[in-house]
Amino acid sequence: MTEWLKSVEPLTLKGQIAVPYTWWVGETGGRFMAALRDHRKILGTKCSSCKTVYVPARKSCGRCFIDMEEWVDIADEGVIQAYTIVHYGHPVQPAKPPFAYALIRLDGADVGFLHVIKKDLDRIKNGLRVKAKFRAERTGTILDIDSFELM
Amino acid sequence: MARRVAIVGTGQTYHKSHRPDVTSREMIKEAVSSALADAELTIRDIDAIVIGNMDHFESINYVDTYSVEGSGGVMKPIMKVTTGGTTGATVAIAAYYHVSSGFFDRVLAIGFEKNSESDTTGAIITCSDPVWDRFSYSGAIPSLATEATAYMEKYGATQEDAALIAERDRGHAMNNPYAHLRRPLTVADIMASPMLAYPIKLGDICPRSDGACAIVLAADGIAQKITGKPAWFKAAAVRHTYTWFGDSTDYNKGLVSMQRASKDAYAQAGITKPVDEIDVAELYLPYTWAGLKWIEDIGFCGPGEASKFVGDGHTHMGGKLPINPSGGVISTNCIGATALLRVAEAAIQVMGKGDTRQVPDVRNAIATGFGGCFWSDIVILSSERP
Numbered sequence A: 001m002t003e004w005l006k007s008v009e010p011l012t013l014k015g016q017i018a019v020p021y022t023w024w025v026g027e028t029g030g031r032f033m034a035a036l037r038d039h040r041k042i043l044g045t046k047c048s049s050c051k052t053v054y055v056p057a058r059k060s061c062g063r064c065f066i067d068m069e070e071w072v073d074i075a076d077e078g079v080i081q082a083y084t085i086v087h088y089g090h091p092v093q094p095a096k097p098p099f100a101y102a103l104i105r106l107d108g109a110d111v112g113f114l115h116v117i118k119k120d121l122d123r124i125k126n127g128l129r130v131k132a133k134f135r136a137e138r139t140g141t142i143l144d145i146d147s148f149e150l151m
Numbered sequence B: 001m002a003r004r005v006a007i008v009g010t011g012q013t014y015h016k017s018h019r020p021d022v023t024s025r026e027m028i029k030e031a032v033s034s035a036l037a038d039a040e041l042t043i044r045d046i047d048a049i050v051i052g053n054m055d056h057f058e059s060i061n062y063v064d065t066y067s068v069e070g071s072g073g074v075m076k077p078i079m080k081v082t083t084g085g086t087t088g089a090t091v092a093i094a095a096y097y098h099v100s101s102g103f104f105d106r107v108l109a110i111g112f113e114k115n116s117e118s119d120t121t122g123a124i125i126t127c128s129d130p131v132w133d134r135f136s137y138s139g140a141i142p143s144l145a146t147e148a149t150a151y152m153e154k155y156g157a158t159q160e161d162a163a164l165i166a167e168r169d170r171g172h173a174m175n176n177p178y179a180h181l182r183r184p185l186t187v188a189d190i191m192a193s194p195m196l197a198y199p200i201k202l203g204d205i206c207p208r209s210d211g212a213c214a215i216v217l218a219a220d221g222i223a224q225k226i227t228g229k230p231a232w233f234k235a236a237a238v239r240h241t242y243t244w245f246g247d248s249t250d251y252n253k254g255l256v257s258m259q260r261a262s263k264d265a266y267a268q269a270g271i272t273k274p275v276d277e278i279d280v281a282e283l284y285l286p287y288t289w290a291g292l293k294w295i296e297d298i299g300f301c302g303p304g305e306a307s308k309f310v311g312d313g314h315t316h317m318g319g320k321l322p323i324n325p326s327g328g329v330i331s332t333n334c335i336g337a338t339a340l341l342r343v344a345e346a347a348i349q350v351m352g353k354g355d356t357r358q359v360p361d362v363r364n365a366i367a368t369g370f371g372g373c374f375w376s377d378i379v380i381l382s383s384e385r386p
C-alpha cells in the first residue's frame, strides 16, 4: 500500500492566509458583557410567550420566534448539570489542563451556562453547587468570569 | 410534473457598512420577520427553510444550525446552500425546487452577510485553487480587471462608458431606502477615484455591506390566497463553468455561463426578444464593466453595443429596460444576500411594491447572480401564472 511513496514525491504548498475575524457582539450581547465587566452581574432574558429564561441573555426566543424585552438578574451560583475533565492542552482552550468544562444551571435560569472549573476536579459531581469567580481585571468577555468553584 | 411556484413576500434589512448592534443571527431575524410580515404569514406557516452565505466570511461553518433563532428554523427542515457570489440566487432557486417538487408548500429562502467581520479579500481569495491560482489573484478585483481590459481592447469601450454604469446605479439607489450607499456618484467622481487595478477604480466596484434578505415562496393554489399579486417563477437556470482562472481568458467568448443560463431561462419562459419582453432587470453587477459586457452576454444588445445601449438611456429609470432600480450591487453588497436581493427586488417590481423605485406595469422581471469563477444564476419572474 505504501509503494507509491517510492515513485511520488509528496510536495505540498503552505497556506499564507490568516483572516482576522472580528465579530460584533451586538446590542443584546453587549449589555450582558458590560454587566459582567462593570457590575459582576450575570443577565438573562425571558421569553414573554414560553417564559423560558435564557442565559447568556439573547435577543430572541428561537422556539417562539419573538424578541425578548424582559431582562432578568441571574445568580452567580448554580448547580452542575454535566461536565467533562480535559486532560490535553490546546491554544484555543481557556485554561491549562487539567480543567473541567461544565454546564451549570444558574439559579433563576432555565438553560445551562457553559463555563470552566479549574479546582477540586477530583470532587466534581453532577448536582454539586458552584459559584462564579470573577477576574479582577475585566474587559467585557465571557472570561471576565475566570471560572466556577465548588461551594 | 413540477408545480408552479410564486414569491409571495420579501424582506430585507437596512444595509450598512457595519451593524455593531446585532449579530448575524439577529440580523437574519430582521429580514425574516419583514418577509413574513410582507406575506402576512407567521413562522408557523413555513414548512422548510433554505439559507446561505459565504461561510468563511464570518467563520461560521454551520450557518443553518447557528442561525435557527433568527431564521425560525427550530425543529424545521433547514438546509444551507452556498455557491459563492451566486449563493443568494442559488438559495432562491433551491427553495423554488423545494416547493416545485411538491414536498413543501411554503418555503423561506434566506441570504445574509456580515462583511464587516472579516477581511473580505482574504476570505474571498479562498475561492481560488489553493495550489495554482491563489498566489496571484488577490481577491475579486484582479480577475475582473483582466476581463475589463480585454473588453476595452476588443470593443474600444472607455473608462467613462463603464463609469456611467455606477453613476446610473448609484443614482437609482437614491430611490431605495434600504440601499447601503445613498449618495450620488458621477462619472467625473469615478474617474477621479483611486486606481485599484487598471482599469478598475474605487468608484467602479461594489462596497462591502452588512445585511440580510429573505423571501417567502408558495405553491400554486396557496400563493394566490396569500397575495393578490404573486411573482411567479417562469424560469430558473444555474450554470457553473470552469474553476481555473486561466480557463476563462477567452474573452472573445464572453461570460459563457451567463450566455448559457440566459438561453436556458429564456427557453423556459418562452422569451425570444428579451429587451421587448422583459420590463425590468436586477442584475448582479459587482463592477462597472459588468454592466456593459454582461448585458451583451444576457442578450440585451449585441456584442460591442453596450456602451451605446446604456449611453442612450435605455437602462435608466424610464428607459426601455431599466436595470437595477434598487441601485444594484454597486450600492449594496452583503455578498450572501446580494443575489437574493436581486431576486427579491425583481419580485418587488412584479408585485408592484417598489414605491419610489417602482417601474410601471412590470410583467416580466429578470434577476441574476454572479460569483465564483465567472458563474451565473438566472431567475425570471412574472405577474402571469405560467
Ligand SMILES: [Zn+2]
Residues within 6 Å of the ligand: A047, A048, A049, A050, A051, A052, A061, A062, A063, A064, A065
Ligand atoms: Zn419562547
